[in-house]
Amino acid sequence: MSKKLVFGHQNPDTDATGAAMSLSYLANQKGFDTEAVVLGEVNKETAFALNHFGLTAPRVIEQAGTEVDSVMLVDHNEFGQSVSDIEDVKISHVVDHHRISDFHTADPLFYRAEPLGAASTVLWKMYQESNIEIPKGIAGMMLSAIISDTLLFKSPTTTPTDEAAAKDLASIAGVDIESYGLDMLKAGADLSDKSEAELIDIDAKSFEMGSNSVRIAQINAVDLDNIMQRSAALEESMHKEIADNNYQLFVTIVTDILNSNSIAIVLGDDTAVAKFETAFTVSLKNNHADLPGVVSRKKQVVPQLTEQLAK
């Protein structure tokens, strides 16, 4: 069987990276020949986790078809969020926890998605079902991924299965969930050295919603004021991205990870912006809106926006 690459979405976060490492290890135990890779440099949070567990970051790839015929995707499925030449390779496996959209295959495949807090939680279930032992480092990365995606179980995407998985993984990895988790989240929220153009790209994803091309960036922060003081420059960077990529809507969600609230910065076509206001029953003031209690793009932003923009 020829080699396969395993990777998460562009702008890799801790779940995209950790789930790729986890699925690659699991698949190799089952006889596949795979390598976990990433579609960009890992962020500070992921680097903190890798360093804590003594692991090196997976290799960055730009294209998959130059190396392999077939790939496994984790933590995403939408082609617009995947490797640039995704249409040229066969997708044999997907392990995910997002909506399915902008995705298709010619052949039957293995697809495992569940509405859980992290792709790594789905993988934890797959390890349980296979009776395969999770190595300490992989367990540490999977735990980090669950903490990252659920913001230490405060996101409404959190399920009892995520908490059970985290508990089990923490005992394998030998860390205290709360203290390790807070340190890791804070390492990721250190944005002091980032330009505005970088801030709106660290955790940004593209979505097709109806006939609209929508970009949604999320900035996790411990000090919202610090970020919002830079909103004029952030908006300038967002305008540039809109012009360069013909987005109908660009939303940057600045999330207070300690208090679980967000402020949205919203730019784009008048019609699309008006639909954002309808979707969240808000009136933008200077392109900004408070979104109290919103921390999950997947559950609290994408479905609501899709419903309006698909009309």
Added chain:
Amino acid sequence: MSKKLVFGHQNPDTDATGAAMSLSYLANQKGFDTEAVVLGEVNKETAFALNHFGLTAPRVIEQAGTEVDSVMLVDHNEFGQSVSDIEDVKISHVVDHHRISDFHTADPLFYRAEPLGAASTVLWKMYQESNIEIPKGIAGMMLSAIISDTLLFKSPTTTPTDEAAAKDLASIAGVDIESYGLDMLKAGADLSDKSEAELIDIDAKSFEMGSNSVRIAQINAVDLDNIMQRSAALEESMHKEIADNNYQLFVTIVTDILNSNSIAIVLGDDTAVAKFETAFTVSLKNNHADLPGVVSRKKQVVPQLTEQLAK
């Protein structure tokens, strides 16, 4: 939690019906409130199986949104093969063994697909993982579905997991796989009372391939000559369907289930027909081509045609 309907594809076959009954039972054991339904009258093979295990056919529905907000799909995902108002309801679960295409959701969902011989085999794995006992009748229908989809393990879609599942299900259902299976397949292949219009609709599915709308019907038979003697009238019915539905290509695969060979009857636009010939390296004679060894639409027809028609 509000009630959900569980159903397979249009023109229900034994897997679409059996997998719906199986997932509905499993989901209800896990606390959901579901009802298995079908999108049309069950065929003779399925009726034989239901009768053998003393079960009544699930209720036929025309629309889902009039009854429920949310549905579970089995044995299909493509909207063109699903209930007419599929876009108006939320899809919370999918259990399947086909390619993914013409499918999207706004929300994260439970999606479980594996490249196995039948959706019912995927469900058998889910029962094993959940440690939930399969009732005798449900086991009988799941076994029937596996026998039907794999043509008694002769289709190239058959995997060792399908054979293991069938063995386990047969012991629960209390039947001999070979003798029961052959009786069931023969009951399904009794086509004596079918009009040509019915023959090309019993097991027909629509596919989007590139910009082409493609219809692929399969007729399982024990006597190919019997069917091919009616090919002029079959082609007339296919022409009518093409005109009524603007298909670019209509392929009817007449399959000899005992000897595992097929003859294709191919009609449509010249370009699409030429691409069929390229896909299978055949030259049509009077719109017919031998396809030796071909028995699986999913594995031996759809990917090959998609590759050509997507160009």
